Amino acid sequence: MLHYLINFFYPPRCAACDVRLGSGAMRRLCEQCHAAIDRMPDALCEICGIPLETNCYDADGTEWCVKCRSAPPHFSRARAVVRYRHDGGDRNDAADGGDGSAAAHLSDVVPSIIRRHKYGLDQSLSHALAECLGDQLPLGEADYDVIIPVPLHIGRLRWRGFNQAAMLAVTVARRIDRPLDLRTLVRVRDTPPQTRQNRGERIKNLKRAFAVRRPARIASRRILLIDDVMTTGATADECARTLLAAGARRVDVLTLARAV
Numbered sequence: 001m002l003h004y005l006i007n008f009f010y011p012p013r014c015a016a017c018d019v020r021l022g023s024g025a026m027r028r029l030c031e032q033c034h035a036a037i038d039r040m041p042d043a044l045c046e047i048c049g050i051p052l053e054t055n056c057y058d059a060d061g062t063e064w065c066v067k068c069r070s071a072p073p074h075f076s077r078a079r080a081v082v083r084y085r086h087d088g089g090d091r092n093d094a095a096d097g098g099d100g101s102a103a104a105h106l107s108d109v110v111p112s113i114i115r116r117h118k119y120g121l122d123q124s125l126s127h128a129l130a131e132c133l134g135d136q137l138p139l140g141e142a143d144y145d146v147i148i149p150v151p152l153h154i155g156r157l158r159w160r161g162f163n164q165a166a167m168l169a170v171t172v173a174r175r176i177d178r179p180l181d182l183r184t185l186v187r188v189r190d191t192p193p194q195t196r197q198n199r200g201e202r203i204k205n206l207k208r209a210f211a212v213r214r215p216a217r218i219a220s221r222r223i224l225l226i227d228d229v230m231t232t233g234a235t236a237d238e239c240a241r242t243l244l245a246a247g248a249r250r251v252d253v254l255t256l257a258r259a260v
């Protein structure tokens with residue numbers, strides 16, 4: 001009854017394009033948007049998960065991209081559910097700085113949801129994000145001891161009210177039936193908006209941005225790190241470096257979207 005009344009007064013709208021959905025709609029995405037989600041292709045760099053067809057196919061046949069061959073990241077594998085075209089700025093890292101300018105470049109379904117989710121403070125949109133995750137995660141589900149989201153700095157968390165990566169982590173933890181840890185990895189430095197910085201400056205800014213509280217909780221654990229979007233991977237790499245230095249056995253990364 002309550003559900004009916006809520007639907008009557010607030011007809012559900014598509015979380016990506018805002019079109020009205022039927023009042024009985026169970027999904028948070030309209031059919032068009034759901035069909036337009038750009039899934040990742042099969043040919044990926046084994047390590048960082050970037051599509052090999054785009055910018056870094058390696059001639060001698062290895063399935064590592066050029067970047068991972070020259071400087072492998074600290075995480076073992078990163079995978080994403082969907083991809084989006086990306087032109088300029090490091091949205092993943094910039095988003096943590098609270099600067100939405102890079103997000104304006106994004107035009108397709110998932111970035112639209114993420115943008116609205118991030119700046120619209122609408123927690124119900126997490127259901128739409130969960131829908132985008134789909135039935136099957138692109139990583140082996142039995143391989144992890146604990147799920148950890150990329151944390152926000154406490155000041156930013158207060159300002160924004162929630163951590164979107166943490167919401168996704170809740171969904172993933174439930175999906176693969178693994179414990180969720182929201183307290184061990186923390187962000188100790190709030191990094192400034194990074195869209196106007198070059199890559200070197202961004203990496204320098206991220207150094208020592210994270211810390212592990214009570215390392216015993218992750219000692220020898222296999223960790224699945226969750227974030228909403230990966231662009232350069234610098235944030236995930238620094239989280240992984242911090243976790244491994246604190247005693248974790250292995251860190252994999254799962255993001256909802258991947259810039260290509």
Ligand SMILES: [Zn+2]
Binds near residue numbers: 016017018019030034
């Ligand atoms: Zn739609």
Ligand SMILES: [Zn+2]
Binds near residue numbers: 068
């Ligand atoms: Zn790679």
